[in-house]
Amino acid sequence: xxxxxxxxxxxxxxxxxxxxxxxxxxxxxxxxxxxxxxxxxxxxxxxxxxxxxxxxxxxxxxxxxxxxxxxxxxxxxxxxxxxxxxxxxxxxxxxxxxxxxxxxxxxxxxxxxxxxxxxxxxxxxxxxxxxxxxxxxxxxxxxxxxxxxxxxxxxxxxxxxxxxxxxxxxxxxxxxxxxxxxxxxxxxxxxxxxxxxxxxxxxxxxxxxxxxxxxxxxxxxxxxxxxxxxxxxxxxxxxxxx
Amino acid sequence: xxxxxxxxxxxxxxxxxxxxxxxxxxxxxxxxxxxxxxxxxxxxxxxxxxxxxxxxxxxxxxxxxxxxxxxxxxxxxxxxxxxxxxxxxxxxxxxxxxxxxxxxxxxxxxxxxxxxxxxxxxxxxxxxxxxxxxxxxxxxxxxxxxxxxxxxxxxxxxxxxxxxxxxxxxxxxxxxxxxxxxxxxxxxxxxxxxxxxxxxxxx
Numbered sequence: 458x459x460x461x462x463x464x465x466x467x468x469x470x471x472x473x474x475x476x477x478x479x480x481x482x483x484x485x486x487x488x489x490x491x492x493x494x495x496x497x498x499x500x501x502x503x504x505x506x507x508x509x510x511x512x513x514x515x516x517x518x519x520x521x522x523x524x525x526x527x528x529x530x531x532x533x534x535x536x537x538x539x540x541x542x543x544x545x546x547x548x549x550x551x552x553x554x555x556x557x558x559x560x561x562x563x564x565x566x567x568x569x570x571x572x573x574x575x576x577x578x579x580x581x582x583x584x585x586x587x588x589x590x591x592x593x594x595x596x597x598x599x600x601x602x603x604x605x606x607x608x609x610x611x612x613x614x615x616x617x618x619x620x621x622x623x624x625x626x627x628x629x630x631x632x633x634x635x636x637x638x639x640x641x642x643x644x645x646x647x648x649x650x651x652x653x654x655x656x657x658x659x660x661x662x663x664x665x666x667x668x669x670x671x672x673x674x675x676x677x678x679x680x681x682x683x684x685x686x687x688x689x690x691x692x693x694x695x696x697x698x699x
Numbered sequence: 700x701x702x703x704x705x706x707x708x709x710x711x712x713x714x715x716x717x718x719x720x721x722x723x724x725x726x727x728x729x730x731x732x733x734x735x736x737x738x739x740x741x742x743x744x745x746x747x748x749x750x751x752x753x754x755x756x757x758x759x760x761x762x763x764x765x766x767x768x769x770x771x772x773x774x775x776x777x778x779x780x781x782x783x784x785x786x787x788x789x790x791x792x793x794x795x796x797x798x799x800x801x802x803x804x805x806x807x808x809x810x811x812x813x814x815x816x817x818x819x820x821x822x823x824x825x826x827x828x829x830x831x832x833x834x835x836x837x838x839x840x841x842x843x844x845x846x847x848x849x850x851x852x853x854x855x856x857x858x859x860x861x862x863x864x865x866x867x868x869x870x871x872x873x874x875x876x877x878x879x880x881x882x883x884x885x886x887x888x889x890x891x892x893x894x895x896x897x898x899x900x901x902x
Contacts, residue, residue, distance in 0.1 A: 505808050534810040544805035548823050557819060558809035603805075610809060 537607025597628030721787025834891030
């Protein structure tokens with residue numbers, strides 16, 4: 458579904474991604490962990506071309522992402538994205554946040570789009586907030602709206618960029634619950650997170666990145682119980698010991 | 700009274716003109732096309748940093764060098780529009796830049812095009828930030844329209860000068876003129892504040 462082949466990326470002099478090889482199967486949940494500045498978010502953002510790659514190959518659903526003839530908006534229809542800071546549209550009601558893209562990009566009628574939106578709001582447990590503005594919602598509720606907004610496009614892939622990092626601790630659970638349910642339904646997901654519990658429980662595969670490289674990848678059980686690389690062990694001992 | 704209409708007409712025309720030019724220049728300054736960006740920057744820096752009177756003179760005396768003429772009203776109004784547009788371009792640009800980057804990313808990643816994103820997400824948010832400085836610019840514009848006098852632009856001040864020399868009631872005349880300017884600027888300033896508050900309340 459998603460194929461990185463020897464992908465490199467530079468920001469000027471700074472080598473952000475070094476020879477990334479990663480293959481994500483349909484229906485797979487891949488969780489990416491690693492220290493800040495290791496390139497995990499950058500790698501994720503390459504998948505829908507919020508970042509461009511410098512060299513190497515990257516295909517999503519068989520389509521080459523970085524090619525002049527690729528219609529990026531067509532590709533992006535298939536890829537939902539959830540951000541650390543939610544990025545809901547503050548001037549639009551919750552329901553309009555969700556229906557905008559389905560109406561403008563997929564060409565659904567307003568009524569159809571609203572029906573879909575309500576279905577997904579129901580699913581993330583905040584149908585009663587449809588007529589509210591984002592600023593009237595808690596962080597956890599906003600992030601659930603953001604997930605519903607992504608799902609309303611009926612994407613093949615969902616990308617999560619540290620979806621719980623900006624949340625108060627007591628709201629992390631409600632967002633992870635929604636993501637857990639989504640994973641169970643077979644959505645293809647790539648999740649950048651610091652939530653090790655979530656990685657251990659939900660991931661099909663855990664990727665550890667450091668300094669722009671994929672250092673280790675393994676099934677969660679093996680990854681947490683017996684990491685092979687020294688750098689992984691150091692990282693895990695730091696994040697798990699407190 | 701004729702001067703009042705002159706000032707009003709010139710201000711309204713310059714207001715519309717300066718907004719349109721300003722919006723286009725703001726877009727120029729933000730495109731990825733280097734030449735346009737450069738043009739926009741030069742335009743803003745050049746116009747913004749010379750006195751208004753000089754800009755008006757350029758449009759008043761400039762055309763005769765090219766073999767045609769603009770009367771004082773036209774030259775003054777065009778000059779006013781061009782001068783104000785540089786400030787408006789900066790206000791609009793600042794407003795658009797102040798919308799968080801995540802808004803563009805969220806909209807684009809959902810498959811909306813750049814234009815759709817601008818139209819539905821960025822501009823509606825930018826307008827809220829742009830209204831106060833835009834209101835200021837428009838009030839300045841009305842007051843600045845008094846420079847039309849110096850190119851015989853048939854505005855309020857032009858007629859006031861005439862009346863005061865005829866009647867020798869200088870002070871009375873200019874007080875009266877000040878009231879006329881206030882009749883134009885106060886409702887504008889009040890209207891801007893109401894509009895601002897209405898947008899503020901919505902979300």
